[in-house]
Amino acid sequence: MKKILSVLMIIATAFIVASCDTKPAPSETVDAAYKALLQKDYEAYASHISFAYAGDEKAQESARSMTVTMVKKVMEGGMGEEADPIANYEIGKETINGDSATVEVTTTTKKGKKETQTLNLIWEKDKWMIDGNKNKSKSSNNDAAETLEALNKLGDALGDSTKNKVEEGAEKAKDAVEDAGKKIEEAGKEAGKAIEEAGKGIEKALKD
16 A cells, blocks of 8 residues: 555656646747737737847847837738738647747738748747747738838938938038138239239339
8 A cells, every 4th residue: 555655646746747847838829929919919919029139128129119010010001002911820730849949820811811831939938939030921911021121221221321421522522612712722822922023023114
């Protein structure tokens, strides 16, 4: 009897330890993210994404805020006539490898376009998070969002470039004016000398 109780205790202890070490399924995170997306709760959607790749807390918050803005534009028709937001989704195969995992998800847009993609997840702060650094969707929706982001960055770059060119032009104009002023000043001195010489010549001629 004692042996049976000992065996049962060992089995129970092993079960408890195994239960404590069990992680939730990564597909649960993906499911929660897409549910939030369809409910237009973009803040909740972004809460399931890891922005650790961005750097410090301020940079991560900036990346999160940009994601919320972009996703909202896509889901609410902010991309114009080309907008085709996700209407529903289906979770597929999941694969876990230590602190990383992949989950397949098939989305269907309002226009009926289907696409299956594999999302990368990482174990971060005791929960699965969609890896914001690795996941690059091929869908038209996310392409549009990425394009808008790229255009925004390009606009900023062009703004800086234009500003620099204006400043460079102003410097060149300033230099040109200064050079012209110097040349005018030199010409004035030369003219003054010529007039002075001419005056002396006239004065001498009158005396003679």
